[in-house]
Amino acid sequence: MPALQPTRVLDDLRELDRLTGGPGGARRVAWTAGWQAARVLLEERVAAIGLALERDAAGNAWAVLPGRRAETVVVGSHLDSVPSGGPLDGALGVFAALELLRTLAEAGTVPERSVALVDWADEEGARFGRSLLGSSAAAGTLDAAAVRGLSDADGVLLEDALAAHGVALDTAVAEAPRRLRDLCAYLELHIEQGPLLEAEGLPVAAVSGTVGIERVRLTFVGRSQHAGPTPMEHRRDAALAAAETALAVEQIAARNDGRGTTGRLRLEPGVATVVAGRAELDVDLRHAQAGRLAEMREQALDAARAAAAGRGCSVTDEEVWRVAPRRFDAGLVEAARAVCAAVGGRELPLVSGALHDAAEVALRVPAAMLFCPSRGGVSHAPDEATDEADLCVAVEVFGRLAVEVVGGAHVPARVAPSRTGEGAGHPRPQHAAVCEQEEW
Numbered sequence: 001m002p003a004l005q006p007t008r009v010l011d012d013l014r015e016l017d018r019l020t021g022g023p024g025g026a027r028r029v030a031w032t033a034g035w036q037a038a039r040v041l042l043e044e045r046v047a048a049i050g051l052a053l054e055r056d057a058a059g060n061a062w063a064v065l066p067g068r069r070a071e072t073v074v075v076g077s078h079l080d081s082v083p084s085g086g087p088l089d090g091a092l093g094v095f096a097a098l099e100l101l102r103t104l105a106e107a108g109t110v111p112e113r114s115v116a117l118v119d120w121a122d123e124e125g126a127r128f129g130r131s132l133l134g135s136s137a138a139a140g141t142l143d144a145a146a147v148r149g150l151s152d153a154d155g156v157l158l159e160d161a162l163a164a165h166g167v168a169l170d171t172a173v174a175e176a177p178r179r180l181r182d183l184c185a186y187l188e189l190h191i192e193q194g195p196l197l198e199a200e201g202l203p204v205a206a207v208s209g210t211v212g213i214e215r216v217r218l219t220f221v222g223r224s225q226h227a228g229p230t231p232m233e234h235r236r237d238a239a240l241a242a243a244e245t246a247l248a249v250e251q252i253a254a255r256n257d258g259r260g261t262t263g264r265l266r267l268e269p270g271v272a273t274v275v276a277g278r279a280e281l282d283v284d285l286r287h288a289q290a291g292r293l294a295e296m297r298e299q300a301l302d303a304a305r306a307a308a309a310g311r312g313c314s315v316t317d318e319e320v321w322r323v324a325p326r327r328f329d330a331g332l333v334e335a336a337r338a339v340c341a342a343v344g345g346r347e348l349p350l351v352s353g354a355l356h357d358a359a360e361v362a363l364r365v366p367a368a369m370l371f372c373p374s375r376g377g378v379s380h381a382p383d384e385a386t387d388e389a390d391l392c393v394a395v396e397v398f399g400r401l402a403v404e405v406v407g408g409a410h411v412p413a414r415v416a417p418s419r420t421g422e423g424a425g426h427p428r429p430q431h432a433a434v435c436e437q438e439e440w
């Protein structure tokens with residue numbers, strides 16, 4: 001089996017950057033012309049190896065190289081970017097996947113398992129605020145009613161933007177999950193988007209799962225008063241109650257070895273000469289362990305109540321978003337770890353602090369990811385970069401792992417619907433990847 005040629009991935013990424021990037025950063029926001037242009041490039045590259053790029057009901061793009069068995073190993077990521085995004089986020093995984101298909105097609109032998117490339121639609125949620133749109137439709141976790149009313153900054157409805165690209169929301173939710181039935185494994189190469197691998201001087205790591213997230217909006221209500229005549233001890237300052245809570249969240253995250261962010265604070269009336277009578281503070285908490293995450297949430301709410309009470313304010317909390325930690329397939333993660341370690345990569349897997357399409361796919365299919373370093377830990381920005389030598393090692397490792405799985409290793413053969421359709425209509429039982437209660 002010939003090895004992947006990482007320089008061809010670098011060439012494809014340069015061409016993508018020339019078409020849809022440049023000094024101002026990547027311009028591939030989903031459901032826009034730039035995103036379509038990136039898809040056209042992918043389509044050309046797929047056609048060059050004699051395959052077709054087809055779209056599913058949710059707008060995800062697929063190219064399939066048939067193997068001897070119908071069960072399919074899927075490789076991929078996403079071509080869409082945030083506005084002024086980086087050249088590698090998502091694109092690396094898609095073009096590494098393309099290189100796998102290209103290498104297998106050139107080898108001229110029929111692989112044991114079928115192989116599919118996927119480019120998930122709208123991973124970033126940059127325009128409408130709903131991340132992982134295409135992969136969650138495929139995983140069966142997208143709630144059409146919850147996203148139907150979303151609109152972009154110009155007031156365009158998500159439903160209308162999707163329709164302009166041939167995607168009907170209800171059909172997407174109903175039909176996209178069918179695509180996952182034949183899948184036996186999902187592998188995704190991505191940049192780390194954090195500073196750890198660079199700090200350790202390592203080119204690649206396996207990823208064992210994604211952290212859980214609790215996002216809560218706290219609303220503090222005090223009393224608006226004049227900044228001059230009101231003595232300090234007579235105040236009920238909602239801004240200071242929120243500020244004390246924000247500092248407490250920092251301590252809670254440090255104590256629990258998690259992450260705590262208070263990136264949005266809104267004060268009313270928001271005037272320099274008025275004590276704030278109302279403050280809204282968004283708290284984003286992350287941890288790999290469901291139990292610790294729940295404890296962090298309770299501690300943050302306790303801190304908010306204490307801060308409010310100490311300043312004569314009230315506080316209410318509203319859940320904005322929550323997602324459980326998701327663990328990737330143990331066998332695939334171990335295989336990924338071993339391949340990384342064999343080439344001087346990280347000995348132990350990392351937990352991803354960001355969500356990825358793989359987290360959705362892992363609900364239905366055994367999945368694993370690989371990370372390569374992000375220079376300076378920077379991502380979602382034009383200067384997002386990875387040293388070429390590290391990119392080459394990561395693509396090579398991704399190829400080795402994928403070839404092993406395609407050859408029949410690491411995940412058990414599954415009873416898949418046959419090519420004649422026998423067994424179709426029986427959705428696969430959900431893969432046990434949600435660890436709501438479990439510590440890991």
Ligand SMILES: [Zn+2]
Pocket residue numbers: 078089090123190
């Ligand atoms: Zn990404």
